[in-house]
Amino acid sequence: xxxxxxxxxxxxxxxxxxxxxxxxxxxxxxxxxxxxxxxxxxxxxxxxxxxxxxxxxxxxxxxxxxxxxxxxxxxxxxxxxxxxxxxxxxxxxxxxxxxxxxxxxxxxxxxxxxxxxxxxxxxxxxxxxxxxxxxxxxxxxxxxxxxxxxxxxxxxxxxxxxxxxxxxxxxxxxxxxxxxxxxxxxxxxxxxxxxxxxxxxxxxxxxxxxxxxxxxxxxxxxx
Amino acid sequence: xxxxxxxxxxxxxxxxxxxxxxxxxxxxxxxxxxxxxxxxxxxxxxxxxxxxxxxxxxxxxxxxxxxxxxxxxxxxxxxxxxxxxxxxxxxxxxxxxxxxxxxxxxxxxxxxxxxxxxxxxxxxxxxxxxxxxxxxxxxxxxxxxxxxxxxxxxxxxxxxxxxxxxxxxxxxxxxxxxxxxxxxxxxxxxxxxxxxxxxxxxxxxxxxxxxxxxxxxxxxxxxxxxx
Numbered sequence: 001x002x003x004x005x006x007x008x009x010x011x012x013x014x015x016x017x018x019x020x021x022x023x024x025x026x027x028x029x030x031x032x033x034x035x036x037x038x039x040x041x042x043x044x045x046x047x048x049x050x051x052x053x054x055x056x057x058x059x060x061x062x063x064x065x066x067x068x069x070x071x072x073x074x075x076x077x078x079x080x081x082x083x084x085x086x087x088x089x090x091x092x093x094x095x096x097x098x099x100x101x102x103x104x105x106x107x108x109x110x111x112x113x114x115x116x117x118x119x120x121x122x123x124x125x126x127x128x129x130x131x132x133x134x135x136x137x138x139x140x141x142x143x144x145x146x147x148x149x150x151x152x153x154x155x156x157x158x159x160x161x162x163x164x165x166x167x168x169x170x171x172x173x174x175x176x177x178x179x180x181x182x183x184x185x186x187x188x189x190x191x192x193x194x195x196x197x198x199x200x201x202x203x204x205x206x207x208x209x210x211x212x213x214x215x216x217x218x219x220x221x222x223x
Numbered sequence: 224x225x226x227x228x229x230x231x232x233x234x235x236x237x238x239x240x241x242x243x244x245x246x247x248x249x250x251x252x253x254x255x256x257x258x259x260x261x262x263x264x265x266x267x268x269x270x271x272x273x274x275x276x277x278x279x280x281x282x283x284x285x286x287x288x289x290x291x292x293x294x295x296x297x298x299x300x301x302x303x304x305x306x307x308x309x310x311x312x313x314x315x316x317x318x319x320x321x322x323x324x325x326x327x328x329x330x331x332x333x334x335x336x337x338x339x340x341x342x343x344x345x346x347x348x349x350x351x352x353x354x355x356x357x358x359x360x361x362x363x364x365x366x367x368x369x370x371x372x373x374x375x376x377x378x379x380x381x382x383x384x385x386x387x388x389x390x391x392x393x394x395x396x397x398x399x400x401x402x403x404x405x406x407x408x409x410x411x412x413x414x415x416x417x418x419x420x421x422x423x424x425x426x427x428x429x430x431x432x433x434x435x436x437x438x439x440x441x442x443x444x445x446x447x448x449x450x
Contacts, residue, residue, distance in 0.1 A: 049323065049356055058312075061312055063312070063315045063316075063319070064319060065318075065319055065322055067318075067322075068315050068318045068319050068322060069315075071314070071315065071318060072311055072312070072314070072315040075311040075314065076311045087296055087299050087300050088282070088285050088287070088296075090295075090296075090299070091287045091292050091293075091295070091296040092287075094289075094291075094292045094295060095273075095287070095288060095289055095292050098289050098291065098292060099273065131273055135272060135273050
């Protein structure tokens with residue numbers, strides 16, 4: 001059994017994606033918390049290109065970029081498949097994974113802007129939610145690709161606790177109950193999953209963490 | 224046989240070209256539908272309502288969008304030369320570098336080729352850093368995929384061919400033999416592969432298109448109508 005190590009940071013949703021995947025597959029791993037303000041030799045060695053987390057180290061070999069790691073986990077531990085078997089459905093799953101990756105930064109922008117810029121970013125974030133509501137979810141599926149949780153759901157994990165915290169920290173309402181019933185239903189289903197339930201970040205701590213970050217940002221932005 | 228494959232695309236696009244190379248590699252017959260990006264067709268809007276971009280592959284009427292997603296689909300669906308490696312770790316490395324090219328290199332190289340003055344100096348510096356990483360990754364291999372072209376080579380088609388065409392028009396020196404000898408050689412090998420050669424748009428079409436862009440600086444922001 002080759003050793004599995006995950007270098008991550010709390011409370012990164014990118015880190016959590018990988019934690020959830022490993023837990024869903026029943027893979028034992030060692031978790032290493034990284035201090036991004038003082039990057040370790042290990043991180044710089046294992047991810048010299050981006051110097052970011054998460055990084056999975058399996059048998060001494062490093063894989064970086066969360067979506068690449070997820071595909072690696074899926075292929076290395078084929079039990080409890082997290083991607084559809086049907087090639088077209090698999091392609092659909094990957095389309096939405098890429099969408100989540102490409103559009104996720106819109107929400108980060110809400111967190112990192114003030115005034116007019118934040119209003120604009122909020123509008124863009126709502127448009128992203130609208131696209132998910134209209135095109136990604138629906139039918140009889142509890143989750144993005146069926147009635148079982150999969151990689152696509154993990155990659156949209158930030159729509160749950162993280163989005164809630166963002167809304168509170170920034171005083172914006174992005175996910176109002178009436179406009180996004182499908183996303184709301186998906187969030188409930190996601191949070192109810194046995195593995196996810198046991199591996200959710202502490203929301204109070206997250207709120208405090210992101211509030212402090214936001215205050216620091218505002219202080220520097222208004223200097 | 225009853226299998227119907229169509230590709231909605233635009234021949235000048237490197238994203239489109241990626242898919243055509245992949246289909247050719249697998250020996251897949253397909254119907255090509257040229258899309259006018261300035262006047263998007265109901266077909267495109269129907270089959271890619273989320274992004275409204277090309278390329279879109281239609282396999283027996285079912286659409287797949289996003290060139291990287293299409294490449295994975297093509298590799299899995301049809302026999303023939305492999306696009307991705309077999310081993311999970313090698314596959315992860317291929318995906319990592321494909322993502323690196325898509326997320327970082329495309330816009331950085333575009334900006335380096337088109338910007339001017341101080342902005343260009345900075346953009347070229349950034350491009351240099353990225354190209355250096357690719358040059359190191361290539362090592363002594365003929366292609367990123369080894370002896371044969373693979374996912375990363377196909378995804379890097381913009382670097383191999385389009386960058387040269389833009390440099391010819393703008394005079395920018397982003398990817399040169401002096402700065403990146405291995406990458407330069409790789410580019411030459413890649414565009415001379417018979418499969419690739421057949422699918423690249425004619426050079427003078429590209430330079431003609433880019434010369435028009437030079438006259439219309441408002442259209443220069445990196446905002447591809449293609450993915």
